[in-house]
Structure formats: structure tokens, C-alpha cells
Amino acid sequence: MSVDSADTPGAVHARAAALLATAHAVLVSALAGHRRQARAELARHDSERSAFVDDLLTGRAEPGGLAERAHRYGIRLSATHTVLVARTPRLTAEIVRRVDAALAARFGEGNTLTTQRNGDLVCISAGGLRGIGAELAHLLLAEFGAGGWQVAVGRPHPGMPGLVASLDEARDALDHASKLGFTAPVLNAADLLVFPVLLRDRGAISDLVATVLGPLTGARGGPRPYLDTLSVLFDNQGNHTATARQLHLSVRAVTYRLDRIHHLTGYHPNEPTQRFTLHAAVLGARLLGWPDATTR
Template sequence: MSPFGEPDPVRAAALLGARAADDGAPVRDLVLGLLKAGAGADHGLLEAVMGAALDGYARANRAELARHDTERAAFVTDLLTGRADPGGLAERAQRYGIRLSATHVVLVARGAEVSPALAQRVDGALAARYGDGNTLTTLRDGELVCISAGGLRGIAAELARLLVGELGPGGWQIAVGRPHQGLPGLARSLGEARGSLDHAAKLGFTTPVLHAADLLVFPVLLRDREAITDLVTTVLGPLREARGGARPYLDTLTVLFEHQGNYTATARHLHLSVRAVTYRLDRIRDLTGYHPGEPTQRFTLHTAVLGARLLGWS
């Protein structure tokens, strides 16, 4: 079809461009066809027709990408929540090369504003690196969610590398769930990854890549909230009576444990003298009866401090 014989050739060209995109025709074929059909036509008309056809082609492509992204996001949501019919879900999974009975790992990136275009680029880069059907990446609830075949090596490091290239080195964090098998395993791995990000935010962990397997102690601590609350209140409650409240002492203990009990490194981090750090730790012992320098008391204090941060207690 040539738009040059139409009453409105510009509008006809836009429809022609959209149809070419829907049919999967290369844009080069569209341009060559229009040039051939418009040989001898007025230069201004040819330019307007060409522009309209390319605009129609681009709009149709964007609409197709948006539809594809919507379908992909809906599929991932159904996959991770298990709300859809398993039979229909299995049929949809085949389109993306996913075997529902296999072992998978879910990775979640959070923190920076991730656009659909970025998610598309990351998905394409991971597919190119690991092969179609081994990864599936999409945007979900403002987070970048990647479903990975359980045996892939280096997937977290590769995702981090891509995010550094796209977003820079800061402002985001990746958590990797543990590998689990089958459809219920996907939801479990997602929950572990998101839970790790939640715990990291409460505890102030800034490591770019977190592994749920390394943070299993924190769900255990929170599993019996009444017990951990009782521990925090009993061990750390007396610090509230100190001048300035509990916060300076909690901060001191937190940094001390992060630096494996090194007083000098703790003082440097807190911009204090070693003598000031020693004084605070002695005050903690006087108020609570616990001192991190005592091996039998260190674990109790450390657990109480972690529990306080998880609970938002101060």
C-alpha cells in the first residue's frame, strides 16, 4: 500500500508505519518502500510522509513493548504469589523458558528508582550473558526482580555490575534469596531476598550484595518477638537512665561489634578518643551489669543490640 494516492497521505503513512511494526517488518524496508513509491513526488510531501510513517512505526513498537512488559510483570507476579491456575501458569512459563519444577533463585534490587526501560536493558543483558530461559527480570512494586536458574554462577555479581553501569555505585542494594525448588520455592526465595533487604535497612548494612543465607540469624531472632523484646528490655533497658539516653551507648556497642571488639577502630569511627570509648563501655557495665569485654556476656549484649535495631528500640 502506498500513501501517495490517499486523500490524506500523511495519515495513511502513519497507519502504514504502525502496520509495518506490527508485522515485524524492518524499518529499512519501510523507508525503501516509501522512497520507491514516492519517486517524483514533491519533496515536502515526501518528507512529511516519511516522518509520519516513522512516527507510526515507533509508536507501535513502544505500545508492543509496553504490552510485553505488562504481560511479563503480571506473569512474574502470578509466579511469585501462586495465585494463578497452575496449568495456565505452566503454559505461560514455557514462553519464557522457565521450568516450574526446577530450582530457582530470586534476586531483588531496591533503593534507586528503576525505570521500565532500565529493567528491559538489564533483562536483555542477563539473557545475553546466561542464555534465554535462564533469567527473567522485570519491575515489580518498584523493585527490580530477577528470577534465575538455581545453578547460575556469578549472577549477583553480574547484576551488580549492570546496576553500577546504569545507576552508579551507590543508592541501591541487591539481596539474593536461597535456591529452592518448584513453584512454592520461588515465593520463598523472594521472601528471603526482600526480608534480607528489610533487615539490612534496620541494621544499617550498606553492603551492595546481600545473601539471605548469611543473614539467617535475623529471622530467627524475630521469630519469637516476645522473647527478643524481653531480652532487649532486660539487658539494655537500664541504658535509658543514662544522661543523654540509650542511643550513644547503643551506637558505641554497634560499632564495637562491627569492628570485632577493636577499641581503636571503634573510637576512630565514632570520632572519639579510646578513653571515651572505654568510659562508655564501663558505664554500660555499671548500668546493665554486662560488658563486651567479658566473653560470657559479649554474645548476650551483641544479640540484644541486634534485636534492638531490628525492633527499632532505643
């Protein structure tokens, strides 16, 4: 800025202020453009990552091109991988980015790949990576606090079909946990293998529920109080005192309900030979939504 000898101090100050305002506007515009470009780059990165994981887990892409894209993310398609799925209604793209960066920092680039898919957080990890489920739970706890989210860990499987199998196991574990009321923050699909077995023959499990628990529908007040009693009893490993406390009943009331169940169904959970049948029927009822699903 040039200064004329005839300029007054006020004029010089005004021109200087105008120059600073112009420089500030240019700087603000440049920073805004940089932020827009950064956001666009993040969106493109997220979109490419999401598309790659979707192609990887559906098998729709050409194998050669998929292998080339996998190499960019450090994934060997022939290796063994484990898929983890986290479910919460509060998930956002920014949270997924933070979790992805934290897992990569903890386990090393190329050992984990995290993205958002169908509303869930999906993490592909190298097979045999120890502590990945606990670490993901720790990160979600920091993001959301306790409750309102759940992580399921599929079993490790080799190759591309193994990725799909591990994903299905993790998603099924979350679905089963929702139906059964399991609230543990981390679920291992290997611990829940009995439930896919139960549902594999839906006709058989429906017949088991109807045969074993069906007589409870004739009880005064319906089957729900008795079904809840059995569910809580099995959840507490047969402990009558803990069951009574959780149900806000006396131990005598719990004993009475169990005796009524025995009278109506012929099965008693205190009988070792009958306990497994009753427990399987109760689990089946929870998976099927019985008796509510049959009365709609």
C-alpha cells in the same frame, strides 16, 4: 513530477520542493507510527511479563495455564530457582529492559527472567547459576553509579513454593539491612538467617532488649550514645581503636563508655560469655527501632 515546456525554472523548483516536503511528511509520519507501534509492543511485552511473574509468585493462576506461560519464558516450574531483588528509588522500565537483556546475553536465554514488581527489580534465575548476584550488581553500578541501590539474593529452592520462599528471603534481607544499617551492595539471604530467627519470637527479643539494654535508659544523655558505641564496636569486631575512629572519640572515651555499660547493665563486651548476649540485644534493638520506637 512532469515538467511543462512553458514552466519557468522557478515554477519547476517550487513543485519539486513541494513534492519533497510531502515525501518528508509521509516518511516522518511512517517513522512516528513505527515508533508508536514499537513502544506499544514493548509496553505489552512488559505488561505480560510482569503479570506472569506476579501470577508465578502469588500462585493465583491456574497451574496448567501457568505452566504453559512459563514454558514461553524458558522456566520449568519443577526446577530449582533463585530470586534476586534489587531496590532503588531510581528504577525505570527502560533500565529493567536493559538489565534483562544484559543478563540474558550473559547467562543465556531462559536462564534469567527480569521484571519490575512493586517498585523493585525482581530477577528469577536458574538455581545454581554462578555469579548472578555480582553480575546484577555490576549492571546496576553501570546504571546508577555507586550507592543508592542494593541487591539481595534469596536461597535456591525447588518448585513454585520455592520461588515464593526465595523472593521472601531476598525482600526480608533488604528490609533487615535497612533497619540494621547494612550498606553492602550485595546481600545473601543465607548470611542473614539469624535475623528472621530473632524476629520470629518478637516477645522474646523485646524482653531481651528490655532486660539487657533497658538500664541504659537511666544514663545521662539517654541510651543512644552507648547503643551506638556497642553497634560500632561489634561492627568492628571489638576493635577499640577502629571504634573510636569511627565515632570521632578517643580510645579512652570508648573504654569509659564500655565501663559505664558494664556498670549499668552488668554486661561487658570484653567478657566472652556476655558478648553474644549483648550483641544479640543490640541487633534486636536495631531491628525493633529501640529505643526510639518505644518513645513515640
